[in-house]
Amino acid sequence: MYNFKFIEKKWQKVWKTKKLYNVSDKVEEKPPSHEAMAGRGKNYYQLTMFPYPSGDLHVGHWKNFAPPDVFVRYKRMQGYNVLSPIGFDAFGLPAENAALKNSVHPEKWTMQNIKTMTRQLESMGNSFDWSKLIITCLPEYYKWNQLFFLKLFNKGLAYRKKAPANWCTSCKTVLANEQVIDGKCERCEGTVIQREIDQWLFKITDYAERLLNDLDKIDWPERTKTMQRNWIGRSEGVLIKFVVEGLDMGIEVFTTRPDTVRSATYMVLAPEHEVIKKLKARIKNLQPVQKYIDNTKLKTEKDRIEEGREKTGIQLLGLNVLNPITKKAIPVWISDYVVGNYGTGAIMAVPAHDERDAEFAKKFELLIDNEPLLGFDEAIDLVNGKKTRKYKLRDWLISRQRYWGTPIPIIHCEKCGIVPVPEKNLPIKLPILKDFKPADDGRSPLARDKKFLFVKCPKCNGAAERETDTMDTFVDSSWYFLRHPSAKYKAGPFEKEATESWLPVTMYNGGAEHSVLHLLYSRFFTKFLFDEGLINFDEPFMALRHQGTILGHDGGKMSKSKGNVTDPDKLVSEFGTDAVRLFIYFMGEYSQSTVWDPNGILGVVRFLSRVHALKNKLAIDKTKEAEPLEDKGEENLTRLLHKTIRKVGDDIEEMKLNTAISALMMLLNEAEKQKEISFEFYKTFVKLLAPFAPHLTEELYQEIRILNQESSKLVSVHFAAWPKYNPKLIKDDTFELVIQINGKMRDILTLSIDLSRDEIENKALSSEAAKKYLNGEKPNRIIYIPLKLVNIVINSPEA
């Protein structure tokens, strides 16, 4: 085994000091779209979703970061100017929780972890441009979160509203949605209820239509697009007004089935429907109704899950509406199976045509009426309905009553109301609090910092208070890809030239678990900034590929809490970074999930040391190279080399790294059979392996260059030109003909590719196998597939 420790350390140091992977800041041509890269530009922006600084790099991080680096190195060798930056998604609840547990400040905890992870990421040998590093918890980054908030606010796209939040009754704090697991608190398993609190929201629903339609113009996995489509959930329907009996008012419902309106036998309102308050006076059973409404609010997620689909509800006695066609008076109910913030929060119930309504009608013994259907448009005309589109997508609730996040740049003034912080006063820095525990009253810990809290109103100069909520960390990650090329820019969130030359991201890599939230929010931000005229594109990621997850030995997702997380450090110190990288690639396709089992690593370890040992077969006598290829073995090897050049390139393009490596293994197997190998061969082999095993190949490449007496200036293998294959050499002059009898393989012949169809069929018919099975008879039919096979069909007697 070669001295990988020495080699890997040495080259990592050289790359770092030479800033080998830092891209030039000068303006290049626009980046090409992924599918039409060739010849359309030279800038290539590859980005892998930035990590949360949890503290250590586990094998899942390797699976995230190592495969895209192959792609990046390959593109670079092809002559692309490749930007591959890295950063840390550094705000968020885990830091707070860990900090509370270990009594360190979240900032200290986070910055320490970033330091460790930086070192670990560096030891992975990825070709990151570290000069473009971003860390979201620093004011120089989150300042721009605040700027974007103000821009959204000015356009009415950031607004404040009383909204239900997840409230853990045991921790007495608000939880993020992702912290609620099966209706329980992730940390303490306490009960989670909905609590109404004033919160900030981004009006992403304004963009629903564009977010949906523009999915057609990006190269993303179909399943991811489908998930976004379902999440946005557009449906085409009609608004129909039902007149309240005896009153000069109506209640509007949304339906996708106006053709069934004649069979609507009752109406159901969501418990929070505002009309209930308005018509209080007319409701005869107000007390039980109020009780039902209160109960709904108190209902926990857990209760709902336990109840299953069992429907509950109560009639609003004394209140009827008129069916707009039959003019019959029908009862009005409230039930929590009608969702308050979808459609109009009211439905016409048609138990004859809707399963859920049928279930409800059956339970409460309501009239089920099956009138003949109307024509769709006919019905709309008759009831004077309004065609509408509705979306399941909700506005994005960004308020967090937590400490470790970006402060929302708003001031509450008694006189002036909600006042935005003037841009020139940004950033509003997050104060260093000693006590950052979440509070009982649901207010952010920032409310306890009087210095932070009490300010003068920027408008009237009177006494005012700062907003104490912080932003959801998804805000940070919704635009970070814009910041990377301008990482150090101070005058704004991003520089015009850098943005125009690098963005949109050419290739985005990351986990499928972000298929909805992060990717949707990023698209929303991009569209908003496009509308503001700040950028000239309205989709952030031209191409997207998900890596498969690595599962723990138990087959479950790796997670710290499960204790099935594997730390690759041991493998790295035992076999080297190159070996671990290669093993990750060789395990299976990039997009596929696999169970982590390090047992097979010896295969790639052996491969690497044999590649290293192959150097001993180099033909030192240089004159040999000039000789014609007389030796058949060497000629075959050259042919195989050129086929491998094509195969490896094609496979990397498709991220099929496992088969690319197996092709290199086959090539090595053949090379080892030779007495000597040429400089040219070895050099090409090393180049082909370079994106996969960057350290060993750099070492070998430099050794070859010295042996070959090339210039002593460092020319890294990672900037060497990717080998080109000779199309003449990948064409064989013979092929293997498979002979089938009745579809079963019976023989193989090696034939010249120059033979005609007749000659090939004749050869096949006179083969041993054909003679045996034909037994002197004539074949019924012969199928010929050029350069592949001949299938001789013989009629069986019974056919």
Next chain:
RNA sequence: GCCGAGGUGGUGAAAUGGCAGACACACUGGCUUUAGGAGCCAGCGCCGCAAGGCAUGCGGGUUCAAAUCCCGCCCUCGGCACCA
């Protein structure tokens, strides 16, 4: 329930209508070595001494030919889940 992905040797996996199991791991036998998680040679889907037969979750179908295409099931994973 709905949507999506998947199911191939002891293991990771190849093969996208045309030789099923490439490339590896593990295992078995042999050679070599003071020694080995070393190297080399051979074997390795199942049944069978062999000839041969049987095999890609299960059952049908299309085809000269199916892991691959079509129909119907079963199982695993991921997402959504009363959205009218």
